[in-house]
Amino acid sequence: MRVHIKPTHQIQRVNLLRNQLEALKQKNSTLFTIRPNEKAWCGAEVLKHMMVAQEIYTERLDGALSKLKTINTEVDALKTKRIPSFLIKRFPPIDGEIRFKMKTSTQFKPMLDPSQLDTSQVDNLLKEMDHSLCQLLEWIEQTRFKNVASIRFNSAIGPIVRFNASEACEFILCHNERHFHQLQRTLEAVS
Amino acid sequence: MNMFGPIDLSVETHPDFFRDWEEVEYKRSEFLTEAGKVERYFYVVISGVQAIYILNQQGDKQVIGFAYDGSFSGVYDSFLLQKPSHYFLEALTPSRLIRMTKSKYDGLFEQFPEFDRWGRLVHQQLLLGRVQREVELITLSAKERYQLFMERCPPLLRTIPQKYLASYLNMTPETFSRLRKE
Numbered sequence: 001m002r003v004h005i006k007p008t009h010q011i012q013r014v015n016l017l018r019n020q021l022e023a024l025k026q027k028n029s030t031l032f033t034i035r036p037n038e039k040a041w042c043g044a045e046v047l048k049h050m051m052v053a054q055e056i057y058t059e060r061l062d063g064a065l066s067k068l069k070t071i072n073t074e075v076d077a078l079k080t081k082r083i084p085s086f087l088i089k090r091f092p093p094i095d096g097e098i099r100f101k102m103k104t105s106t107q108f109k110p111m112l113d114p115s116q117l118d119t120s121q122v123d124n125l126l127k128e129m130d131h132s133l134c135q136l137l138e139w140i141e142q143t144r145f146k147n148v149a150s151i152r153f154n155s156a157i158g159p160i161v162r163f164n165a166s167e168a169c170e171f172i173l174c175h176n177e178r179h180f181h182q183l184q185r186t187l188e189a190v191s
Numbered sequence: 192m193n194m195f196g197p198i199d200l201s202v203e204t205h206p207d208f209f210r211d212w213e214e215v216e217y218k219r220s221e222f223l224t225e226a227g228k229v230e231r232y233f234y235v236v237i238s239g240v241q242a243i244y245i246l247n248q249q250g251d252k253q254v255i256g257f258a259y260d261g262s263f264s265g266v267y268d269s270f271l272l273q274k275p276s277h278y279f280l281e282a283l284t285p286s287r288l289i290r291m292t293k294s295k296y297d298g299l300f301e302q303f304p305e306f307d308r309w310g311r312l313v314h315q316q317l318l319l320g321r322v323q324r325e326v327e328l329i330t331l332s333a334k335e336r337y338q339l340f341m342e343r344c345p346p347l348l349r350t351i352p353q354k355y356l357a358s359y360l361n362m363t364p365e366t367f368s369r370l371r372k373e
C-alpha cells in the first residue's frame with residue numbers, strides 16, 4: 001500500500017518530536033556521550049546523524065519549493081509514488097519497534113568522537129536539532145500550498161529513488177521518528 | 192456587543208481589561224494553534240471563521256467546532272492546562288481577533304471578582320453546548336443533523352468549504368452535498 005501524505009498530520013508529528021526533544025534537554029548532557037555498547041551510537045551521534053541526513057535535502061528542497069507553483073487550495077492528502085513509498089515505509093517505528101534494520105552508509109555517519117564531547121557541545125547539538133525540526137516544519141508548511149507533483153529530485157541514495165518535496169519531507173520525518181525512538185532507547189540504556 | 196455579558200465593563204472600572212488585549216490578523220488557512228503546541232492565548236473573534244479540529248488515526252481532520260464573529264476562540268483546554276494541544280485551530284477565512292495571554296486572563300479573575308460570574312456562565316454554556324452536540328450526533332440521522340445545523344448556523348458559516356461543515360456534522364462531503372441539494 002502506498003503512503004498518503006497529509007501535511008497537517010506531518011506538522012503534528014514534527015511538533016511531537018519537538019516536545020520529545022524539549023523533554024530530552026532536561027536530561028543530564030553527559031548521558032548523550034555514552035555509548036550503550038561498543039557498536040552502538042551514543043545519543044549525540046544519533047542527533048548528529050539525523051541532522052546530517054536532513055542537511056543533504058536542504059538545497060534540493062529549498063530549490064524545488066522556490067520553483068513550485070503556489071495553489072489556492074490546501075493540499076489535504078498526496079499519494080506517494082511506489083518506489084518512494086517503499087523506502088519511506090521502512091523507516092518509522094511500527095508499534096514501538098524498528099522493524100527494518102538498515103546499514104548506514106559512510107556519508108550519513110556522524111563523525112564525532114564521544115570521548116571528546118563536553119556538555120556545551122551536547123547542548124549545541126540539541127539546539128541544532130531543534131533548528132532542523134523547525135526547518136522541516138517550514139518546508140511542510142510550504143507544501144500545503146504547492147503543486148509538488150511537478151518537480152522531482154534525487155533522494156540522498158541517488159537517482160534510483162526520486163522524491164517530490166512532500167515525499168522528501170515525509171522521508172525526513174519518518175527517518176527522524178526512527179532515530180528519536182533509537183535516541184530514547186539509547187538514553188534509557190545508559191541512564 | 193459585550194462578550195462579557197454579566198459584567199458592566201467600562202474603561203473607568205476595568206482599565207486593565209481594555210489594556211491587556213492585543214489585536215492580531217491571520218490569513219486564510221493559517222494556523223492559530225497547531226496540535227502539539229501549547230495554546231498561549233484566549234481569543235475573541237472580531238471577524239472571520241476558524242475551525243478547531245483533531246486528526247484521526249489516518250491523519251484526517253475531524254472538526255469539533257467553529258469560532259466566528261463575536262465568539263470566543265482558541266484551544267481552551269490547552270490554554271487552561273498549558274499543555275500541548277491535541278487540536279489544530281485554523282483560520283478558514285481571513286480573520287481578525289483580539290487575544291490575551293494566560294497570565295493576563297488569570298489576572299482578570301484575581302483582580303475583578305465579577306469575572307468569576309462571567310466564567311461560570313461561559314463554562315456552563317460550553318458544557319451544555321458540548322452535551323447537546325454529543326446527544327445530537329448519537330440520536331439524530333444525518334438529514335436531521337443537517338437540517339438542525341442549517342436552522343441554527345450563522346450565515347457566515349455557510350461560506351466556508353463544505354468539507355469542514357460535513358466533518359462537523361459527522362458525515363461525508365458527498366452526503367452533505369446530497370442533503371444540500373434536496
